[in-house]
Amino acid sequence: xxxxxxxxxxxxxxxxxxxxxxxxxxxxxxxxxxxxxxxxxxxxxxxxxxxxxxxxxxxxxxxxxxxxxxxxxxxxxxxxxxxxxxxxxxxxxxxxxxxxxxxxxxxxxxxxxxxxxxxxxxxxxxxxxxxxxxxxxxxxxxxxxxxxxxxxxxxxxxxxxxxxxxxxxxxxxxxxxxxxxxxxxxxxxxxxxxx
Amino acid sequence: xxxxxxxxxxxxxxxxxxxxxxxxxxxxxxxxxxxxxxxxxxxxxxxxxxxxxxxxxxxxxxxxxxxxxxxxxxxxxxxxxxxxxxxxxxxxxxxxxxxxxxxxxxxxxxxxxxxxxxxxxxxxxxxxxxxxxxxxxxxxxxxxxxxxxxxxxxxxxxxxxxxxxxxxxxxxxxxxxxxxxxxxxxxxxxxxxx
Numbered sequence: 536x537x538x539x540x541x542x543x544x545x546x547x548x549x550x551x552x553x554x555x556x557x558x559x560x561x562x563x564x565x566x567x568x569x570x571x572x573x574x575x576x577x578x579x580x581x582x583x584x585x586x587x588x589x590x591x592x593x594x595x596x597x598x599x600x601x602x603x604x605x606x607x608x609x610x611x612x613x614x615x616x617x618x619x620x621x622x623x624x625x626x627x628x629x630x631x632x633x634x635x636x637x638x639x640x641x642x643x644x645x646x647x648x649x650x651x652x653x654x655x656x657x658x659x660x661x662x663x664x665x666x667x668x669x670x671x672x673x674x675x676x677x678x679x680x681x682x683x684x685x686x687x688x689x690x691x692x693x694x695x696x697x698x699x700x701x702x703x704x705x706x707x708x709x710x711x712x713x714x715x716x717x718x719x720x721x722x723x724x725x726x727x728x729x730x
Numbered sequence: 731x732x733x734x735x736x737x738x739x740x741x742x743x744x745x746x747x748x749x750x751x752x753x754x755x756x757x758x759x760x761x762x763x764x765x766x767x768x769x770x771x772x773x774x775x776x777x778x779x780x781x782x783x784x785x786x787x788x789x790x791x792x793x794x795x796x797x798x799x800x801x802x803x804x805x806x807x808x809x810x811x812x813x814x815x816x817x818x819x820x821x822x823x824x825x826x827x828x829x830x831x832x833x834x835x836x837x838x839x840x841x842x843x844x845x846x847x848x849x850x851x852x853x854x855x856x857x858x859x860x861x862x863x864x865x866x867x868x869x870x871x872x873x874x875x876x877x878x879x880x881x882x883x884x885x886x887x888x889x890x891x892x893x894x895x896x897x898x899x900x901x902x903x904x905x906x907x908x909x910x911x912x913x914x915x916x917x918x919x920x921x922x923x924x
Binding site for chain 2: 565566567568569571572573574575578582593594595596597598599600601602603604605606607608609612613616617621624628631632634635636638639640642643646653654655656657658659660661662663664665666667668669670671672673674675676677678680681684685686690691692694695696697698699702703709710712713716717720721722723724725728729
């Protein structure tokens with residue numbers, strides 16, 4: 536179908552059929568993502584469409600997270616690139632941003648009139664609490680992917696908990712945590728892979 | 731709306747807005763939200779292009795709207811443009827801030843991801859992806875935790891915590907569609923229960 540170098544690893548797995556399919560899929564994902572899209576992306580692409588396994592999703596997410604820029608935007612770009620090269624990356628990116636951008640501009644116009652209503656403020660509070668819960672649940676679900684990690688589940692759990700504590704409880708700067716804990720973890724993985 | 735600013739922005743102002751966002755793009759490791767403090771310093775404190783309420787509304791609307799949170803940046807550009815003279819300037823502001831925040835980071839990510847994919851069997855590449863997996867999962871749970879605890883009065887805000895915890899549990903353990911939970915959260919908030 537397409538001869539671009541990044542080809543999907545497993546041809547028997549479901550995958551996007553065309554650039555239009557990518558664009559429409561990512562538009563629909565974006566439109567369901569209130570208060571952040573990651574939970575929806577994981578839910579739809581891994582558990583429903585099965586374009587990616589949990590393990591692949593975590594690997595892509597690791598890169599999307601480490602690179603500068605909005606994580607979900609990076610992730611869409613990478614998933615599009617995986618199937619159709621640069622055109623795929625652009626299609627997924629455009630899907631993620633175009634329609635939501637139009638909607639948000641409309642909302643900004645509406646908000647100028649209704650922003651003072653206590654019900655609106657309350658609804659926003661309620662939705663942001665749910666959105667926080669969704670992100671935590673996404674993390675817990677992806678935790679299952681660590682079972683097949685060569686570091687072993689116990690080491691992985693320790694590293695995850697340390698990372699959680701240093702960011703959520705101790706409020707250390709992200710960059711230092713990524714460099715130190717991430718560095719240690721990568722070195723451990725490198726050794727395991729050689730063994 | 732709020733007391734509006736009346737701005738006159740010349741080409742050099744638009745250019746410096748663009749350059750500032752190009753720079754922020756390269757610094758936005760961990761997501762665009764991590765550069766919010768600097769955006770506030772630049773747009774509100776230093777240049778006086780946005781009012782505080784406009785700045786906060788940009789973030790709040792983007793959180794509540796469907797779509798990636800990075801669109802709060804489009805709204806900042808939109809509001810700067812509105813302050814400078816209307817809808818067309820608003821659209822110019824959207825284009826300048828969004829292209830600025832996305833161009834450098836997406837280019838880098840594209841190059842890195844393509845390289846990583848071509849060399850995915852190399853040991854350092856495998857080690858990086860597998861090694862970062864537990865870290866980014868811990869980070870994800872921490873992000874949810876921070877969002878849930880952004881309301882800082884446990885005595886009155888415990889219902890918000892409860893909502894976050896219950897929705898986390900439901901999503902983790904069931905296959906209920908996420909939109910139902912968001913709708914439930916919106917209703918609880920609308921009627922003042924949380």
